[in-house]
Amino acid sequence: MKQGDFGRVGVLMGGPSSERAISLKSGRAVAAALRGRGVEVVEIGEKEDIKIGVRKHRIALAFIALHGRFGEDGQIQSFLEEEGIPYTGSGVAASRLAMDKNASREKFRQAGLTVPDFRLYHRGEDRLPPPFPGSLVVKPAREGSSIGLTITRSPRDYEGACRTAGRYDELILVERYIPGRELTVGVLDKEALPVIEIVPKNNFFDFEAKYTKGMTEFILPAQLPEERYREIQTVALRAHRALGCYAYSRTDIILGRDGRIYLLEVNTIPGFTATSLFPQAAARAGIDFGDLCVKLLDMALRRGAGRVKREA
Numbered sequence: 001m002k003q004g005d006f007g008r009v010g011v012l013m014g015g016p017s018s019e020r021a022i023s024l025k026s027g028r029a030v031a032a033a034l035r036g037r038g039v040e041v042v043e044i045g046e047k048e049d050i051k052i053g054v055r056k057h058r059i060a061l062a063f064i065a066l067h068g069r070f071g072e073d074g075q076i077q078s079f080l081e082e083e084g085i086p087y088t089g090s091g092v093a094a095s096r097l098a099m100d101k102n103a104s105r106e107k108f109r110q111a112g113l114t115v116p117d118f119r120l121y122h123r124g125e126d127r128l129p130p131p132f133p134g135s136l137v138v139k140p141a142r143e144g145s146s147i148g149l150t151i152t153r154s155p156r157d158y159e160g161a162c163r164t165a166g167r168y169d170e171l172i173l174v175e176r177y178i179p180g181r182e183l184t185v186g187v188l189d190k191e192a193l194p195v196i197e198i199v200p201k202n203n204f205f206d207f208e209a210k211y212t213k214g215m216t217e218f219i220l221p222a223q224l225p226e227e228r229y230r231e232i233q234t235v236a237l238r239a240h241r242a243l244g245c246y247a248y249s250r251t252d253i254i255l256g257r258d259g260r261i262y263l264l265e266v267n268t269i270p271g272f273t274a275t276s277l278f279p280q281a282a283a284r285a286g287i288d289f290g291d292l293c294v295k296l297l298d299m300a301l302r303r304g305a306g307r308v309k310r311e312a
């Protein structure tokens with residue numbers, strides 16, 4: 001297939017989640033990159049309902065640049081499958097699993113991967129005393145971009161942190177804080193990309209540190225012994241497979257001071273501008289942003305063709 005032979009591609013962006021503004025940036029960047037490769041593109045979601053736009057523009061293929069709920073939790077994937085439209089990234093089941101930090105961690109444990117000790121609570125449930133001693137990470141169980149996340153340093157901060165998380169989800173995940181080095185690893189077409197170390201100027205990689213220029217240093221590739229570097233890439237691959245992800249993902253990891261590798265979560269639709277972490281890692285591996293976008297479209301079509309064959 002030649003570049004540009006995808007038919008009309010709808011780049012889906014915006015959406016109703018708390019990550020709408022970030023999604024719009026990703027979508028615009030993807031649309032510009034695809035146009036630069038000769039692909040016919042229509043941007044859907046900035047000024048119109050996404051489902052209505054998909055039907056109105058009669059797209060042949062969808063590039064999903066939606067972050068957070070509706071985009072990463074299987075909803076838009078389910079809709080596109082009902083419409084018979086191939087789409088980029090993971091399918092319905094894997095998207096739902098990855099978005100739900102409780103369900104995904106159970107899968108990780110079953111795969112023999114290490115996750116921080118955690119407890120799950122319902123909003124308004126009596127949670128005193130805190131479930132673990134020392135510092136805790138309190139966050140919504142089904143959100144991204146560190147939205148609603150707090151690191152508590154003392155028990156008196158705990159209830160306030162739970163209220164903050166509860167504003168974004170009825171399910172609240174409380175985990176033991178793991179001191180160590182924060183790493184992220186992309187997986188593209190069954191191969192691990194270079195490891196990135198994240199060094200935020202804030203206490204942790206929060207929303208401000210993620211999206212404010214100069215607030216975080218990114219070390220690419222991460223400076224690690226070769227054996228440990230490969231081990232961390234292997235953890236990302238195993239996490240990707242444990243959830244049944246397709247085409248690409250980005251896994252967040254803590255290399256603890258105790259020497260253990262702790263898996264935090266898998267992002268099925270990570271940020272997607274040329275300077276976002278996943279595209280940076282792909283560029284380090286020799287795949288520029290435009291080629292990366294085209295590759296994901298090609299993989300979406302390959303999966304769609306496979307489904308047609310199975311259903312014939």
